[in-house]
Amino acid sequence: MARILITSALPYINGVKHLGNLAGSMLPADVYARAMRLLGHEVLYICATDEHGTPAELAAAEAGMEVSAYCDKMHDAQRAAGADFKMSYDYFGRSSTQSNHELTQHLAHMLEKNDLLEERVSEQVYSVADGRFLPDRYVEGTCPNCGEDGARGDQCDACGKLLDPADLIEPYSAVSGSKDVEIRETNHLYLKQSDMADRLRAWIDKAEGWPALAKSIAYKWLDEGLHDRAITRDMKWGIPVAYKGVPRPGFEDKVFYVWFDAPIEYIAATKDWAEENNGDWQSWWRTDKGADDVTYVEFMGKDNVAFHTLSFPTTLIGSGEPWKLVDRLKAFNWVTWYGGKFSTSQKRGVFMDQAIDLAPSDYWRWHLTANAPEGSDAGFTFEDFQARINSDLANVLGNFVNRITKYCVGKFDGKVPSGGTWGEAEDTLVAELATRLPKLIDYYETMEFRKAAAETRAIWATGNEYLTVAAPWTQYKTDIDQAAIGVRIGLNLVALFGVLAQPIVPDAADKILDAMNIPAENRTWNYFDKGDWEMRVKSILDALPHGLEISAPEVLFAKIEDANVEEWKKRFSGAG
């Protein structure tokens, strides 16, 4: 048994997340967490809302709310959406909590103590009308390169030219539209990442379990020379630049940069979890307090890789304290929406709260796992969604459960029958499962989610194949006893399929296992150390007590009709 700490990249607070966000970190982390729990590992799955930064302030202003009230509301909305999708978080925290304030300030203090922080003065655009400094991308104006209006301070979308806000002709605030802007000097704390390059490289050299992409991104940044980064910002909403309640002189109106405090929330959320659940957070995060045997696995979108492989480790290593660092990470690409991008700001695509009204969470979990954006972007269309759900869930799994349980209820009084002689059909089935089950477990352990789903489906299909050969309905006409073995093994397959379905489609799995009257303690993947796979499979196929009463569950997966697809496409016509 291992101890596995799992974090999902923190969903940003400015709205309920879309399916791409779900598929790119929270869902795979959840599937992985569930699988690892089933294998008997001690798992702690932490997630939280990322609440600081300018976009949160602006979203709150747009909603006509105080930032903190807005964050309260959106945190609750995201918590509810997560619950709807059956996220099995051990804790769903908030980056705005007191614990994160304290830990962020503590780590900044330690960095300073280790001579890794430095105050520097820079020039930034200040909007008099808004009464605030503007981040580069919130300054707009005419592009000095192509003359296009609406170029942002960091880049012109029209010609792609990278800009400095000071270069813009007739700059104005994107927040208010005011042209009353000026360049002002401001001082910030800079993290001297350049001084950390050697230590980071040594750590990355030793890292195993990172995808090639993650390593190459990290090395590239190192090779180009790490830039020192400002870790404070001129704004009000965020974690004050203070230590033990005393503001840093000259930083009274500044806060830490959102990207500095957000990953620290992984730890702070664990502290909050420990506080509320009588747990021990240090045994997960401090290698001097028992965390050295923890495997820490991070899930994120590709855009987050650099922050997780360099920025956050810089903070932790630079503190000089024995913090647990990431062991394995899994990065995802984007789910695209009819060829384009999902967009929170442009409201393009399907959002979690809408999706749950269209179809049960299991449907989304299955499709987004089987079609996970591993390796490259994955396109989402309602047509693909319909095809996959109807085929995999309704036809292969749902129909299998339905056909054999109904037959048992109809012909065998709803009880697991005894009798019958083991034959070739059973041998074939055992051989196939003995090959597929270890592969499935391996795919979960290596976090290959598409393959895990495909293997799960293939295992479900063996049930239908077996029934075709065993054909208890044919046997029944001449030899009821021989029909019994087909039914008995079929029912045991139902139980197995339910057990295996749990990580991806937990609701349906529960319905199946309830119908089979399987007690909770027998729903695990407790397959280890029980002889070779052939022996294990044989015991799995005769696990249900003979005579046990079972029932035929209601239709597990209603099909998605063409009319549904048409209606959804119309409703979400932002498509294309």
Add this chain to the structure above:
RNA sequence: GGUGGGGUAGCUCAGUUGGUUAGAGCGCAGGACUCAUAAUCCUGAGGUCGAGAGUUCAAGUCUCUCUCCCACCA
């Protein structure tokens, strides 16, 4: 512009260290079955593996050039 990923059957994708007739699911065609959500099972037709050149006894799998898509970075 730099870096990385991708371009494999109609569609979505697998293809370890180069090695027998390039695989899966969906879709399609034919057949079987009738317990079942008109579900299932079997069989089959579909690919000069983006283009070109090279290395090799042998390349989807290595090298180079070109091209298209995507992401990240500057």
